[in-house]
Amino acid sequence: MRRISYDLLFVLLAAALLFFLPATLKALYGKASVSYLSLLINATGLAILALSWDILARTGQLSLAHAAFYGAGAYTTAILLKLADWPLWLGIPLGGIVAVLLALLLGSVTLRLRGIYFAIATLAFAEVLKAVVQQLPTRIAGGAAGINVAALFRPAFIPGEMERWEVAFLRNQSYFLVYVGILLLSILVSILVQRSRLKPAFTAIRTNEEVAAVMGVKPARYKLLAFALSSFLVGLLGASEAHRIGSVLPDETFGIGTTVFALVTPIFGGLYTTLGPILGAAGLASVEELLRRTFEEGYLIGYGIVLVASILFMPKGIVGLIDSLKRRRRKLPRSAEEAV
Amino acid sequence: MSILQAQGLSKKFGGLDAVSELSFAVEAKEIFAIIGPNGAGKTTTLNMISGLIKPSAGKLKLNGQEISIKDSAERCHLGLGRAFQVVQPFPEMTVEENVLVGALFGKSGVSEATGRKLAQEVLKQTGLLALKDTPAEELTLLQEKRLEIARALATQPKVLLLDEVMAGLRPGEARQAVELVKNIRNKGVTIVFIEHVMPVVRDLADRVMVMDYGKKLAEGSYQQVTNNPQVIEAYLGAEE
Numbered sequence: 001m002r003r004i005s006y007d008l009l010f011v012l013l014a015a016a017l018l019f020f021l022p023a024t025l026k027a028l029y030g031k032a033s034v035s036y037l038s039l040l041i042n043a044t045g046l047a048i049l050a051l052s053w054d055i056l057a058r059t060g061q062l063s064l065a066h067a068a069f070y071g072a073g074a075y076t077t078a079i080l081l082k083l084a085d086w087p088l089w090l091g092i093p094l095g096g097i098v099a100v101l102l103a104l105l106l107g108s109v110t111l112r113l114r115g116i117y118f119a120i121a122t123l124a125f126a127e128v129l130k131a132v133v134q135q136l137p138t139r140i141a142g143g144a145a146g147i148n149v150a151a152l153f154r155p156a157f158i159p160g161e162m163e164r165w166e167v168a169f170l171r172n173q174s175y176f177l178v179y180v181g182i183l184l185l186s187i188l189v190s191i192l193v194q195r196s197r198l199k200p201a202f203t204a205i206r207t208n209e210e211v212a213a214v215m216g217v218k219p220a221r222y223k224l225l226a227f228a229l230s231s232f233l234v235g236l237l238g239a240s241e242a243h244r245i246g247s248v249l250p251d252e253t254f255g256i257g258t259t260v261f262a263l264v265t266p267i268f269g270g271l272y273t274t275l276g277p278i279l280g281a282a283g284l285a286s287v288e289e290l291l292r293r294t295f296e297e298g299y300l301i302g303y304g305i306v307l308v309a310s311i312l313f314m315p316k317g318i319v320g321l322i323d324s325l326k327r328r329r330r331k332l333p334r335s336a337e338e339a340v
Numbered sequence: 341m342s343i344l345q346a347q348g349l350s351k352k353f354g355g356l357d358a359v360s361e362l363s364f365a366v367e368a369k370e371i372f373a374i375i376g377p378n379g380a381g382k383t384t385t386l387n388m389i390s391g392l393i394k395p396s397a398g399k400l401k402l403n404g405q406e407i408s409i410k411d412s413a414e415r416c417h418l419g420l421g422r423a424f425q426v427v428q429p430f431p432e433m434t435v436e437e438n439v440l441v442g443a444l445f446g447k448s449g450v451s452e453a454t455g456r457k458l459a460q461e462v463l464k465q466t467g468l469l470a471l472k473d474t475p476a477e478e479l480t481l482l483q484e485k486r487l488e489i490a491r492a493l494a495t496q497p498k499v500l501l502l503d504e505v506m507a508g509l510r511p512g513e514a515r516q517a518v519e520l521v522k523n524i525r526n527k528g529v530t531i532v533f534i535e536h537v538m539p540v541v542r543d544l545a546d547r548v549m550v551m552d553y554g555k556k557l558a559e560g561s562y563q564q565v566t567n568n569p570q571v572i573e574a575y576l577g578a579e580e
Contacts, residue, residue: 197452200433200441207430213412214390214422216445216495 007191011184018180022173031165037172041244043285044179048237049258050265050277051186055193056230057263058272059223060206062115065106065122067258068129069099069231071248073238075133078147078248079140088152092239099235100228102129107227111220114209123259130254146249149242152178175244182240183278186233190274193229202226203272234262268310270319279318341404343368343530344389344499349398351384351554358384359554362398366499371521371531373545375538375565377574381554382534383425386501389532390422391415402499417448421497425504425534427484429476435487436472439463439494446495459494466490466520482513486520493524500524502533506540518543538566550574 021040025033053066076098077091106125110118133141141147155170193199201222204212209219242248261284269280287306291299314321342365349362359381366372374382387393389400391412400408407415416422421442430438439462444455463469466486471479479487485505492500502521506514518540525531535541541548541562548565550557552574558565565571 197444197455200437200444203433203437204430204441204445207432208428210392210412211424211428211430212441212445214392214416215442215491216413216416216447217441218411218413218445 004195011187015184022176026169034165034168034172037176039289041176041179043281044183045237046261046265046285047278047281048183048186049234049262050281051190052230052233053262054266054271054277055190056226058202058206059226061223062119063122064119064259065126066234066262067254067256068126069103069234070238070258071254072099072102073235074242074248074253077239078149078242081150082147088150092236095239096232096235099231103227103231104224107224111223126254130250134250144250146247148247151246152243178240182236187274189229194274264307268317270317273319276317276319283318342366343403345401347399349388350396351388352396357554362556364549366530366532368530369528371525371544371546373541373548374534374551375541375548376551380551382551383503386503386534390420390501416446416495419498421492421495421500423488423492423502423505427488429484429487431477434473434475435468438476438487439490442491442494462490462494481508497529499530499532502531504534504536506535506537514540
């Protein structure tokens with residue numbers, strides 16, 4: 001419990017820093033801060049995606065349905081606003097809730113599936129959900145053409161008082177803060193899982209579900225809880241993204257790319273940790289941006305090479321690398337003593 | 341009253357009767373051994389008792405309560421502990437964390453503080469306290485066997501099922517393990533164990549059940565069953 005308050009202090013500090021980050025960037029870089037903020041928004045979104053996927057993975061459920069919950073969140077807010085004059089912000093929490101309901105449905109039918117069979121079932125679920133959304137009446141879900149979604153923030157341009165780019169800055173700043181809010185919530189959920197009795201339960205189920213059950217852990221309960229927590233967070237993200245991007249489209253919103261990034265990022269950063277997915281997101285977003293700026297064409301090839309190399313040379317991700325470096329440093333003096 | 345009762349317990353795997361019409365009763369605080377040749381259905385029986393496989397037929401009662409329809413976790417909460425033949429620690433966790441899983445979840449409503457205290461006691465009882473921060477994957481076989489028992493004990497069982505916990509141990513180590521099991525029984529825990537090492541059965545068991553081809557062949561004291569001609573035949577083959 002003491003460790004929890006230590007963690008919370010750290011999160012609050014990070015929150016304060018992130019809160020003032022946009023203004024600092026603006027003061028330092030002026031107009032360029034707009035694109036820096038875009039990059040930061042992407043990285044934050046990726047971190048939420050990765051961390052929420054990781055929370056589910058801690059129970060051994062390697063899901064390929066993350067795009068489904070992301071899409072469910074996005075479509076919830078889009079459909080709500082299309083059908084009625086709902087408050088603009090309501091779609092975000094509701095997006096999270098709809099994602100949870102779908103996750104509980106999927107989770108309860110995949111309880112007995114393991115490994116590759118679980119993965120295939122979740123992938124099929126995501127594809128079916130996409131097909132269902134495409135087939136819904138156009139006046140509800142927009143069909144293949146999708147739905148336009150109103151922006152959350154529409155900062156007005158005031159001639160004489162501000163420059164043109166400052167409108168984009170204000171818009172990005174507002175979205176960034178929303179994303180930071182969701183990321184902080186995700187971090188809090190993750191810390192709560194890691195510092196409570198959920199961690200031994202999740203880890204035991206991931207390592208050996210039968211043994212965990214014989215020791216009194218109820219696998220179904222914890223697997224569904226992980227599904228709910230994970231999908232709620234990514235549902236919030238999906239809904240926010242729908243507003244920021246301005247539209248939802250079945251092929252885009254339910255695209256497999258979302259799922260791929262959701263699982264690649266924690267693997268790159270370090271699975272089953274709070275820090276890993278965040279470091280992974282920061283790392284991957286930077287690598288991508290760097291490659292994009294260096295090679296205009298075919299930068300994704302370089303991106304692929306980086307990923308393959310990282311899995312080959314740091315199988316436990318960035319966090320694993322840091323751990324082994326720490327351990328090596330701690331062990332060195334001892335072996336030096338033994339040598340003497 | 342018997343603390344653990346099996347009535348007509350049967351399990352078919354395809355056309356094979358792994359266990360058929362098995363009935364037995366274990367008294368409270370008894371040490372009850374199940375022996376028999378390989379493939380006699382001993383582990384299948386334990387798996388049915390702990391809820392890992394569903395019986396094809398038959399009933400199971402723990403403390404008079406029907407448990408056949410309950411899942412493994414519920415049986416654990418009711419007082420059934422289990423140590424596995426093939427040790428299966430959670431390798432990423434330390435010894436203490438492994439035991440903590442049993443302590444926290446073995447009974448419902450155990451607080452974190454109570455669970456930690458319980459885990460400490462069990463670690464002390466099983467001689468693992470010095471190793472509590474060692475990752476489970478770094479243990480020796482004897483230590484792993486101790487951990488297997490410790491985790492089961494941490495669930496505060498009334499009945500502890502031990503599946504060949506002595507297998508692979510050197511004689512000196514087996515003696516230590518025998519002492520450990522006796523101590524556990526002296527604290528009031530009923531023990532049902534499967535064992536191939538006959539001296540261990542002789543030293544530990546109050547009563548022995550012999551299984552062969554999924555059926556009960558004999559039951560009684562160690563002396564009685566080892567002098568039973570049918571048992572001798574099952575182990576050594578019929579005399580010509």
